[in-house]
Amino acid sequence: QVQLVESGGGLVQAGGSLRLSCAVSGTIFSSNAMAWYRQAPGKQRELVAVIRSGGSMNYADSVKGRFTISRENAKNTVYLQMDSLKPEDTAVYYCNAHTVYNMDFWGKGTLVTVSS
Numbered sequence: 001q002v003q004l005v006e007s008g009g010g011l012v013q014a015g016g017s018l019r020l021s022c023a024v025s026g027t028i029f030s031s032n033a034m035a036w037y038r039q040a041p042g043k044q045r046e047l048v049a050v051i052r053s054g055g056s057m058n059y060a061d062s063v064k065g066r067f068t069i070s071r072e073n074a075k076n077t078v079y080l081q082m083d084s085l086k087p088e089d090t091a092v093y094y095c096n097a098h099t100v101y102n103m104d105f106w107g108k109g110t111l112v113t114v115s116s
Helices: none
Strands: 003-007 012-013 017-025 033-039 048-050 057-059 067-072 077-082 091-098 104-106 110-115
Touching: 003 091, 017 033, 017 091, 017 110, 033 077, 048 067, 048 077, 057 067, 067 091
Parallel strands: 012 110
Antiparallel strands: 003 017, 017 077, 033 048, 033 091, 048 057, 067 077, 091 104, 091 110
């Protein structure tokens, strides 16, 4: 059974930083593409950042230069370092695993609230 567990969300002031973590079990982590999505109130879920098994990364334009995605295969964990946070970054952040069999698995999400 594949499980993804996010942690690290919370309340932070604008300009501050948070680091999200996502621990993955039940799948061959190193071969998965891993991503972070977010969903703000009243909005659709959007892709924030993705890191592929080979290490290539992509970011949403809105977070480029402020967020950094990384992975630690030895710990089956993916991270999202979020710096220079803005109130518009407020959302529930979800971890996603995309396997080589084109299956997607999701965590339950962690809430990030950025106050102005």
